[in-house]
Amino acid sequence: MDAHPNIGLLDKSKLLEIFDYLNQQLKENAMQLELTIYGGCIMTMVFDNRPATKDIDCVFSLANDKLLEHILKNTQFVFDLSDGWINDEIKEPLKSIIAEELETFKSYSNLKILKPKAEQLLAMKVLAARPEPAKDFTDAALLCKTLNITTKAALLATIKVFVPLRLLGERQINFIKYLGEDLGYDWQ
Incomplete structure (x- = not known):
């Protein structure tokens, strides 16, 4: 039986599971990470406006890229996530932003998730x-x-x-x- 029947859709509980797992992986590798989420991920998690999102639009703080890539690949495998589950294409439209007002959405021991204010x-x-x-x-x-x-x-x-x-x-x-x-x- 498939433990994750909705491959490709990330509902609020699955997103929280993923963030918990990411935090645990970061902790095991003595790594701290800030993750800023945008788009559908926020609308699903914060505003409960969507039952699910297909990806996590996000930007990572500077980190050990190779180790982070390894952790993300492990996460993809464990949760049976489709390619593109992490979408950093948000970087391009962010170039047009003249002011960014971020607030903490959730803090774990080794992972801090930020989000832009609603405005x-x-x-x-x-x-x-x-x-x-x-x-x-x-x-x-x-x-x-x-x-x-x-x-x-x-x-x-x-x-x-x-x-x-x-x-x-x-x-x-x-x-x-x-x-x-x-x-x-x-x-x-």
Whole structure:
């Protein structure tokens, strides 16, 4: 019988199991690590907005790369995770972030998990503005509700703290308009 029937999907409990395992591996190797999580991982773990995510969008602090790579391969094997379960492609969009406000999500003995504040995550979701099946739109709507953002001015003020407004093109502008409409506001 398969101990991990949902290969490819990481729900909150599986993510916590993985982080526990990573911490244990780090401890056995006398290694400390900071891991900053983004995207679907946050929406699954913090906001309970998704039942699961397919990967962990993250950035690692500087570490012994060879040892860390070995630990990640062991984790992939133990949890029967698909290739790409760790996704550090978030590094590219992070280059557009002008301010990063991180807070501790969870601390273990050898692993510290950080996450951006909800305001930064909202700015990143608007900047990405990917079409479905990406969950940027539903995530942004939830974040607007959570942050009590009810006007276009408030949304743009939040965004410009983290992302230069000059980066908002037609895709992002339409995303904002539809977001306001979906939330019941006129953000034309």
